[in-house]
Amino acid sequence: MFENAARTELSTLGEFGLIDHLTKNFELKNNTIKGIGDDAAVIKSTENKVTLVSTDWLLEGVHFDLSYFPIKHLGYKAITVNLSDIYAMNAKPKQVTVSIGSSNRFSLEALEELYSGIQLACDRYGVDLVGGDTSSSKQGLVISVTVIGEADESKVVYRNGAKPLDLLVVSGDLGAAYCGFQLLEREKRVFLANPQAQPDLAGHDYIIERQLKPEARKDIIDLLEALEIKPTSMMDISDGLSSECFHLAKQSNVGITIYEEKVPIDPTTYNFARELELDPILTALSGGEDYELLMTISQSDYKKIENHPDFSIIGFVTPPEDGMNMISKGGQKHTLKAQGWTAF
Ligand code: ADP
Ligand code: MG
Secondary structure, three states: OOOOOOOOOHHHOHHHHHHHHHHOOOOOOOOEEEOOOOOOEEEEOOOOEEEEEEEEEEEEOOOEOOOOOOHHHHHHHHHHHHHHHHHOOOOEEEEEEEEEEEOOOOOHHHHHHHHHHHHHHHHHHOOEEEEEEEEEOOOOEEEEEEEEEEEEHHHOOOOOOOOOOOEEEEEOOOOHHHHHHHHHHHHHHHHHHOOOOOOOOOOOHHHHHHHHOOOOOHHHHHHHHHOOOOOOEEEEEOOOHHHHHHHHHHHHOOEEEEEHHHOOOOHHHHHHHHHOOOOHHHHHHHOOOOOEEEEEEOHHHHHHHOOOOOEEEEEEEEOHHHOEEEEOOOOOEEEOOOOOOOOO
16 A cells, blocks of 8 residues: 555654545545545535534643643633534534543543533534543543534535635634743743742733633624625634645635735734734734634625624635735735644
8 A cells, every 4th residue: 555665754744744645545435525635524414415524633742731721621622623623614513522531640520620611612502412432541631522513515615616816714813822822831931930920911811712712613604604605615724824825725726815914913912922022923824723714705795794893804816826925014925835833
């Protein structure tokens, strides 16, 4: 199946190169409409309905640090980040399975807290917990969530439908979760250096909440339906705007141009980035964990979202030969780089 002779480091492929490499020889044999490569797999169910499936890990030490992450919030986040992938297909999540591996460092009370966060998210988003698996782990806590969703086949929005001249639109604002992460890491370092120090979190509620308690944009899916908009392509922003634009562009075989001044950044995010001596636009382009929706819509839908507070039109789709660009606030054209988060 593979013809590697010598040892190859995973870092030479990157996360997506690795997935492509390992899965390239698999053929779809059943009623699978979309397999690997979108936010969720799409499977034909009844005549005009489809079932969607997506799964994600959360590993202690890789995805979360319990020294500042309340375990109830972790349970909540484990669910919402998975639901986000179903909403990103313009579909509705219905069921989740939750699998945990826990070391003996965790008490019953800690796992009860975890599950109270899971339950809160399931209640808020109207999804059923229907199963999972439980194991001991040698070290730390691992959580895997699988989410199952449903949609009319004709309503599903993939990453590959963007067309030149479509508008590039994003929900909410970007970069806050990354700033929240940087703030919590900074206060952790201060605490480790001086356990008497009080954490300095005042005035940073928004960025902290965006990191510790992200919501999935169910409201945006409902809004698109109410406005009678079917995006031409859509995905959620988990790894930073820039790398997600590359995914959309690659799958749709188009180019994308973004206007820096149109990228929505909350003032508290902006100020905190400045405090870190970071260009605020970088928190949006490369930060990640925003769980907002990135979509392209046809120009004919422009009037429906013009001035809508939940949407920002940040750019447009071009023919592929125009490439990936960002027009800076000063009006210069820069080549966009995919410098999002990668696993290796
Ligand atoms: P997302 O960021 O939306 O959660 P990922 O970047 O995790 O998506 O994954 C990209 C695609 O690759 C998805 O379709 C996912 O199901 C698939 N994928 C990821 N890891 C594997 C794997 N080990 N084997 C098969 N498919 C995988
Ligand atoms: Mg996704």
